[in-house]
Amino acid sequence: MTASDSSAFYQHALQQCLLIQTGLMQSHILTNGEKVWVRQAGARNSAWRYHLLKIAQKISGIHMLQPVPNLGGIPALQTEASRLRALASAGVRVPAILAQQPDALMISHIGNHNLEKEWKHCKHQPELLLQRWQLGLNAIEDVHKRKQYLSETFARNMIYINQDSIGFIDFEDDPLSAMTLTQCHSRDWLCYLHSGARLMQEFGVTIQAKELWHSVLHNQPNEVSSIVNKSLHKIRWMRHLKAKFYGKDTLKLAAMAGYA
Structure with missing residues (x-):
């Protein structure tokens, strides 16, 4: 499969996954047997993600544990794609971006x-x-x-x-x-x-x-x-x-x- 064919395959797969996805982050098994993850942009930031750091920072007073501002939605998705690319380029083991559109991202599965x-x-x-x-x-x-x-x-x-x-x-x-x-x-x-x-x-x-x-x-x-x-x-x-x-x-x- 050429790079062009591979890109088209994953882009099509992303569309198919979105038709049946019910959560913001969900795993799927593609027709080639590959396990992937698809993240959709939420309407707003998921506050629960920051509960742990908020509590830790409030109790401890450690500034470094303060949660980083996150607008959620499409900006958060764009941030994730940007960070994944930067880390991968530096040789850090992170999921590969397989397909992307403004409101959704498909990434590889890297471990169980x-x-x-x-x-x-x-x-x-x-x-x-x-x-x-x-x-x-x-x-x-x-x-x-x-x-x-x-x-x-x-x-x-x-x-x-x-x-x-x-x-x-x-x-x-x-x-x-x-x-x-x-x-x-x-x-x-x-x-x-x-x-x-x-x-x-x-x-x-x-x-x-x-x-x-x-x-x-x-x-x-x-x-x-x-x-x-x-x-x-x-x-x-x-x-x-x-x-x-x-x-x-x-x-x-x-x-x-x-x-x-």
Whole structure:
């Protein structure tokens, strides 16, 4: 199949998928057996996407966890397409854009489950769990070395491909539109820690996970590590909060605070 035939195939497939799609983001199996994802432009921004960061920022006071403004709809779709192309051009593992129109985007499927699910799958195998924790750290570091940045770098937005590779999804907002590149990098680290510190604690590998975290952060530019460390010191007082009645949002930050 030539590039022209391939483009026409996916563009036609996008039209067919939209005829039966019921959600804003949905998977489809094409006639060639390929699994793809189609995102439609919503009428407005999906506020639920930012609930986690809003709560975390409000409780912690960490500016870097502030959600990035997102208008939703067609602008968000255009932002995602632009970010996917930029990241792919830099060599970052992200879904490929297969077809696009103003109000819809078809992208490739890059993996069956995210890093958070992989952590939970490995929770009874400490060495393997820590390898997967390190894999996430390495993947973010690699993105930054390529002069790129991510968005909401939670483990659920990091696709586990294999023991050597992580892919990234979900780019409806562009942090660089609201902050500097250094701040974007700092935000990536804080989002990752926010999504993983509590789980590492629950699975009994906090000490080792901290050592791996500090080893990687130590190798980051001083400007980045300084922002991350100052942010964590702001919530250091929370590290002793462990009772369940504090709620999961507070306990995630409390586990994160222990890395200060």
